[in-house]
Amino acid sequence: MLKAENLTYIYGQNTPFETKALDGADFSVSAGEFAGLIGHTGSGKSTLIQHLNGLLKPHSGRILLEGRDIWEKGAKMRGVRFAVGLVFQYPEYQLFEETVGKDIAFGPKAMGLSEAETDERVREAMEFTGLGADLAEKSPFDLSGGQKRRVAIAGVIAMRPKVLVLDEPTAGLDPSGRREILTHIQDYRAQTGAAVVLVTHSMEDIARVADTVTVLSRAKPILRGTLDEVFSRREVLTGIGLDVPAVTRVLLRLRALGLDVDAGAYTLEDAVRAVKAVRAC
Amino acid sequence: MDEIIRFEHVSYSYPTEVAAADKDGAASGSSEDRSVTPAPALNGVSLAVRRGETVALLGHNGSGKSTLVKMLNGMLTPDTGTVTVCGMDTGGDPLKIRQQVGLVFQNPDNQIVATVVDEDVAFALENLGVPPAEIRERVDAALRDVGMSEYKSHAPHRLSGGQKQRVAIAGVLAMNPTVLALDEPTAMLDPKGRVEVMETVRRLNAEKGVTVVMVTHHMNEAALFDRVVVMDKGAVALDGSPREVFRRAEELQALGLTVPQTVALAQALGLDAAPLTEEECADAIYHAYKGEPHC
Amino acid sequence: MLKDITLGQYFPGTTLIHRLDPRAKMVLLFAFITALLMANHPLTYGFVLLYLTVTVSVSRIKLSSLFRGLRPMLFIIVFTAVLNIFYTPGEPLVTFWVFKITAEGIERAAFMALRLIMLISATFLLTYTTSPLALSDALARLLSPLGKIRVPVHEFAMMMTIAMRFIPTIIEETDKIMNAQKARGADFETGNLFRRAKALIPLLVPLFVSAFRRADELAVAMECRCYHGGKGRTRMNQPHMAARDVWALTTSVALFAGVTVLGRLGWFLP
Numbered sequence: 001m002l003k004a005e006n007l008t009y010i011y012g013q014n015t016p017f018e019t020k021a022l023d024g025a026d027f028s029v030s031a032g033e034f035a036g037l038i039g040h041t042g043s044g045k046s047t048l049i050q051h052l053n054g055l056l057k058p059h060s061g062r063i064l065l066e067g068r069d070i071w072e073k074g075a076k077m078r079g080v081r082f083a084v085g086l087v088f089q090y091p092e093y094q095l096f097e098e099t100v101g102k103d104i105a106f107g108p109k110a111m112g113l114s115e116a117e118t119d120e121r122v123r124e125a126m127e128f129t130g131l132g133a134d135l136a137e138k139s140p141f142d143l144s145g146g147q148k149r150r151v152a153i154a155g156v157i158a159m160r161p162k163v164l165v166l167d168e169p170t171a172g173l174d175p176s177g178r179r180e181i182l183t184h185i186q187d188y189r190a191q192t193g194a195a196v197v198l199v200t201h202s203m204e205d206i207a208r209v210a211d212t213v214t215v216l217s218r219a220k221p222i223l224r225g226t227l228d229e230v231f232s233r234r235e236v237l238t239g240i241g242l243d244v245p246a247v248t249r250v251l252l253r254l255r256a257l258g259l260d261v262d263a264g265a266y267t268l269e270d271a272v273r274a275v276k277a278v279r280a281c
Numbered sequence: 282m283d284e285i286i287r288f289e290h291v292s293y294s295y296p297t298e299v300a301a302a303d304k305d306g307a308a309s310g311s312s313e314d315r316s317v318t319p320a321p322a323l324n325g326v327s328l329a330v331r332r333g334e335t336v337a338l339l340g341h342n343g344s345g346k347s348t349l350v351k352m353l354n355g356m357l358t359p360d361t362g363t364v365t366v367c368g369m370d371t372g373g374d375p376l377k378i379r380q381q382v383g384l385v386f387q388n389p390d391n392q393i394v395a396t397v398v399d400e401d402v403a404f405a406l407e408n409l410g411v412p413p414a415e416i417r418e419r420v421d422a423a424l425r426d427v428g429m430s431e432y433k434s435h436a437p438h439r440l441s442g443g444q445k446q447r448v449a450i451a452g453v454l455a456m457n458p459t460v461l462a463l464d465e466p467t468a469m470l471d472p473k474g475r476v477e478v479m480e481t482v483r484r485l486n487a488e489k490g491v492t493v494v495m496v497t498h499h500m501n502e503a504a505l506f507d508r509v510v511v512m513d514k515g516a517v518a519l520d521g522s523p524r525e526v527f528r529r530a531e532e533l534q535a536l537g538l539t540v541p542q543t544v545a546l547a548q549a550l551g552l553d554a555a556p557l558t559e560e561e562c563a564d565a566i567y568h569a570y571k572g573e574p575h576c
Numbered sequence: 577m578l579k580d581i582t583l584g585q586y587f588p589g590t591t592l593i594h595r596l597d598p599r600a601k602m603v604l605l606f607a608f609i610t611a612l613l614m615a616n617h618p619l620t621y622g623f624v625l626l627y628l629t630v631t632v633s634v635s636r637i638k639l640s641s642l643f644r645g646l647r648p649m650l651f652i653i654v655f656t657a658v659l660n661i662f663y664t665p666g667e668p669l670v671t672f673w674v675f676k677i678t679a680e681g682i683e684r685a686a687f688m689a690l691r692l693i694m695l696i697s698a699t700f701l702l703t704y705t706t707s708p709l710a711l712s713d714a715l716a717r718l719l720s721p722l723g724k725i726r727v728p729v730h731e732f733a734m735m736m737t738i739a740m741r742f743i744p745t746i747i748e749e750t751d752k753i754m755n756a757q758k759a760r761g762a763d764f765e766t767g768n769l770f771r772r773a774k775a776l777i778p779l780l781v782p783l784f785v786s787a788f789r790r791a792d793e794l795a796v797a798m799e800c801r802c803y804h805g806g807k808g809r810t811r812m813n814q815p816h817m818a819a820r821d822v823w824a825l826t827t828s829v830a831l832f833a834g835v836t837v838l839g840r841l842g843w844f845l846p
Contacts (some may be wrong), residue, residue, distance in 0.1 A: 041441065041471045057757050064426045078761055086759040091751075094756040096781035106778065110761030141785065145342065155760060172387075172468040174341045176537040201472050204542065241473065244540040246501075246559060253563035259570060268542065272549045275566060355802060376802050391790045392797035396709045396741045405801035416812040427782040438744040452801060552653040 001195050002052060002084060002163050003028040007061035009047055021047035022058070023219035029163060029195045029212075034186075036206035037199045039216030040241065045199050046089075048216065049165050052197070053084035066162075082111050085161030089168045091152030092145065100143070101127075101136035101149050107159040125158035128188050130180065146177040150184070157188060164188060165197040170205065180211055203245045207231075207266035215242065227266055247271035283490050285459060286330035286353065291362035292515075293348060295321040322348040323359070324515035325352065332459070335486050335493040337503035337523075340512035340521065341537030346496045350464045353494065354382035367459050383453025387465040389445035390438075391450070397441075399424065399433040402451045409456070416455075423451040426489070427481050443474025447481055454485070461485060463495040467502060479505060500527075500541045504557040511536060527555040587704050592820060593635035594705045597716035600821040605702050611835040612694055618833045621690065627831050628694055628701075637704050646693060647698040653692050660685035697803040712736035717815070723806075730806025738794070746787065753782050 002278045003153040022044050028036045039045050050056045051063055054070050054077050054098040063070050070080045097103035104125050108118040126133065129150040140151050153169065166185065186209055200206060206213055213230040215223040215241045223230050231244045244248065251263040251271055265274040323345050325434050330336055338346045351357040352364050355371035355378045364371040367381045386392050395401035406416045424430045427447040443456050446466055455556055467475040479502055486490045509526040511519035513536050519526050527544045543562035545557045552569055556562035615621050667681035716733030723729040757778045764775050
């Protein structure tokens with residue numbers, strides 16, 4: 001679906017502040033895949049995702065959307081922006097319209113959709129993000145923090161992107177707000193078959209929702225694969241200051257204590273099952 | 282008992298127009314109509330904090346945590362009831378009370394005033410009219426206490442989130458406060474920044490005996506405090522040691538909160554325990570299971 | 577990108593000029609400009625030019641950097657020179673149609689251009705060698721006597737400091753919001769003027785909302801740190817005039833006096 005090959009990007013080229021934000025980075029996501037992207041601040045995550053919808057142009061390497069180079073001559077960049085929906089960190093700060101409905105309609109209108117089609121998109125996006133229809137006429141500035149965040153996400157979902165990219169969509173929310181947002185994103189993927197790229201610092205979130213994980217460190221991916229493939233390389237993760245989810249750490253310790261438990265469980269539910277399996281056998 | 286903070290039957294409602302705009306007050310999930318009937322932000326809160334105690338304040342958005350924190354240094358004063366800090370009513374001389382209670386907020390960018398780190402840390406002391414030589418000394422000491430000495434002539438906007446927040450802490454620490462109150466200081470930080478702030482706060486408590494009240498949404502941070510107070514609808518819902526509070530996972534869930542993963546795992550396995558670390562959790566499970574016959 | 581914009585074109589350094597007290601530098605610039613405006617003879621012009629040349633070479637600011645600063649002003653310089661060439665009365669050298677060029681005109685045009693170039697260069701030299709923060713601080717301190725006649729100098733200085741502090745933050749935020757709206761298909765680059773102005777709404781509204789929110793939070797944070805206006809305030813950094821500042825000021829006074837005296841006694845000169 002979306003494939004980035006050998007991307008290199010340098011900030012502040014030819015200045016004393018020159019830094020390589022990406023250094024030969026590969027990344028890909030296929031339709032219906034839920035890809036987690038993890039790494040420290042400054043590892044290149046934000047730079048990478050801004051390449052995915054063409055906001056940044058790589059100094060070398062290319063990005064293929066459904067097999068076509070998005071920077072090739074004659075390609076429509078705005079089309080790329082609509083196909084690859086990017087939700088920035090703290091997206092609620094980009095809201096600007098008088099009403100929630102109008103704000104969500106910004107994307108569809110920019111796509112040149114008809115009034116009726118736009119309304120339909122807005123309604124659908126609000127449903128996906130769990131916003132009651134009665135909110136459409138309210139000012140986005142009167143909403144709670146969590147609701148604003150969902151309006152902003154709806155504004156991107158309304159473009160029905162084939163790839164939905166989110167940069168830490170749960171940052172700063174309380175536990176119930178965090179859970180809610182992740183559930184809505186899962187729903188969007190399940191119902192539309194879109195690919196999702198989730199940037200997060202939380203291994204627990206990754207374990208809950210992602211199919212694959214890419215670990216970035218110092219401007220390039222150092223691990224990539226399924227949850228099992230990545231979480232079984234704990235020494236690589238701890239080497240860059242990350243770790244497997246907390247429940248997995250408990251299971252590993254249980255193994256060290258001599259309990260023959262399967263440490264390949266990353267969510268609470270799986271961990272409970274793994275421990276119970278020891279007893280049940 | 283050496284009491285530093287005392288809330289007695291404190292109630293407070295925001296003026297109506299503010300209530301609608303107040304971020305924390307209006308942030309609860311689906312109560313869209315709360316601006317129509319403003320519920321009190323605090324409703325008969327009584328609470329006492331001892332000198333040197335560390336208290337984590339939990340609660341979903343809109344539970345009254347932030348209001349409570351702003352009561353600590355007299356930024357807000359109760360409609361009814363009294364708040365006493367270090368023996369002073371918070372309605373008294375604001376400068377005296379604010380020196381006793383240093384307040385740090387969520388967004389580090391919006392509380393740093395100056396363009397150079399040490400000048401920012403000096404801000405409070407300059408306001409208080411402290412002689413320049415003494416300011417210099419106290420600024421250097423505060424920066425040392427938060428581990429930011431080497432950044433003293435840096436521009437704040439070039440620092441990481443965790444570093445900025447430590448500068449903000451140094452900025453109130455320079456006043457030599459008895460209480461350090463922090464309103465979600467880690468919410469906007471990455472994991473590394475969160476650890477930096479937590480370590481700084483705990484060290485200040487251990488080494489300098491500063492009393493700490495901190496709002497957080499991260500349960501694993503709350504587990505590191507002496508005491509956890511859970512707020513709901515403007516009142517104290519649960520209050521006790523992390524172990525006591527996290528044992529009541531169902532009640533917490535009903536209040537829109539979670540428990541640390543280790544507690545959740547132990548409880549899902551039917552253990553009557555609230556292990557706060559992974560080692561504790563593994564040990565508890567191991568001991569519960571090793572007695573059982575293996576196949 | 578917007579992030580790359582550096583404020584006030586400050587080139588950090590450790591030369592004598594960099595280390596001078598910013599207040600001294602401001603007084604120096606003022607004295608220099610006055611001397612420049614009073615210069616009316618090739619000899620006095622020569623003194624002023626020599627003074628500037630020495631200062632520039634001590635500061636190690638590259639001439640190319642200075643000329644780069646001049647470029648936007650080129651039009652004004654040329655325009656002034658041309659006006660002077662054609663509109664100075666005197667013996668016409670060349671006459672065509674309604675225009676006449678006089679020897680006095682050429683001389684005056686050359687002096688005017690030189691005067692403007694020196695004036696602009698000297699000003700740039702100040703901003704190149706002094707951080708914006710030090711500049712605003714120096715300005716506030718120089719103006720502080722005005723506080724006695726109820727000019728709100730402290731408030732002005734505080735505003736300057738906060739503005740300096742938040743400009744990088746707001747620039748970064750502008751970048752971010754712009755990208756976020758571009759991600760939703762916003763187009764800031766094409767269309768006529770009206771369309772482009774309209775396209776700025778999705779950028780400006782969030783920017784203002786955020787600026788107000790920041791202002792609000794900052795005000796609370798300042799109050800929590802015992803801010804209550806300028807009354808009874810002290811400062812941690814009390815600048816002291818060093819010997820080099822006194823020397824620099826002396827040279828400028830000498831220049832100023834020299835130019836004035838030579839100007840008055842102009843009839844002595846050939």
